[in-house]
Amino acid sequence: MVFSITPFKCIIGTTSDQxxxxxxxxxxxxxxxxxxxxxxxxxxxxxxxIPLPLESGYGSHKLAFLAALLLTGTNGGPVVEMGCGYHSTVLLQQLAVGRQKRYVLSTDTDxxxxxxxxxxxxxxLHQFRFIDRVSDWDSVGNDRPRWSIAFIDHKPGERRVVDIIRLINMTDLIIVHDSETASYKYEQGLKYYPYKYHYTYLSTATDVASKTNATLLNNIxxxxxxxINLKVPKQ
Incomplete structure (x- = not known):
């Protein structure tokens, strides 16, 4: 079903802060x-x-991140970003930190x-941590009892599934980039999450998963x- 949004063009075209x-x-x-x-x-x-048309590669996770941030904004829960980038870190600074006043931890090996x-x-509110050794990932997130969102996009690639499993009882929601790539073996970690969604509208896929919150997952x-239904322009 494609929604007819003609009567609401005034909503789409106005972007003041209010x-x-x-x-x-x-x-x-x-x-x-x-x-x-x-x-x-x-x-x-x-x-x-998000600039249009939607970026199908490095920024393909940005829509999932936007939806997740909007739908978890009322509780103000913290966000851990494992792997920085212009499409995730900037959005976190703009929305999670700037508007929602949430704590964000951004981490990277470079x-x-x-x-x-x-x-x-x-x-x-926005802190950064350099990951010097692969074993340093073991402690990322341990300083908080629980995270609202964990973003998985870090190096080395084989470490990602380890942290998908490690964070299962520490986060309400995970967002996993590059989920069309079989070599990451994401399914070995995602199988422990009862609620998940594989988003494939863009050429680089994104997975969103939760162990406990089916409602949040379904809303995202x-x-x-x-x-997809509205055919938002993409590259």
Whole structure:
């Protein structure tokens, strides 16, 4: 089904701070009430936070991240980012830190790459950690009893499935990039998560999974599938 959003073009075309806040609130309060208006608010937020056409490679996880941040924003839970990048770290700074005032820990194995973000974004709410040895990943996230979101996109690639399993009782939700790549063997970790969704609208796939929160997972799935139904422009 493709939604007809013509009556709501005024929503999509306006992006003042007040209007963005209204759309964010609308998504949280009405995501379980599918309508043309919900679709219009979702499109407004996509246009505000993500350049169009959607980037199908390095940035293919950005839609899942946006949906997850919006739907978990009311509890203000912390976010751990394992692997920095322009498509994740910048969004976290803009939305999670800047608007939602959430704590974010960004980590990476490349010191120079990490500093590109740390030098411009570091604060009490947004902290950065250089991972010097592979074994350092073992302690990432241990400083908090629970994380709202964990993002998996780090090196070495074989470490990703280890942390998918390690974080299962420490996070409400994980977002996993490059999930079309068989060599990562994600399925060995994702099989322990009862609730998961494989998003393939873009050429590089993204998985979203939760051990405990079926409602959150289904709401994220709904927003992501709207991008397919609405044929949001992509590369």
């Amino acid at each position: 209007n963005i806040q209204h759309s964010e609130d609308y998504i949280i309060n009405h995501v379980q009430e599918p309508s043309d208006e919900l679709s219009a608010h979702w499109l407004r937020l996509i246009k505000h936070y 010191r120079e790459w990490l500093l590109k973000f740390q030098n411009n974004m570091s604060s009490s 799935k709904y927003l992501l599938e709207l991008t």
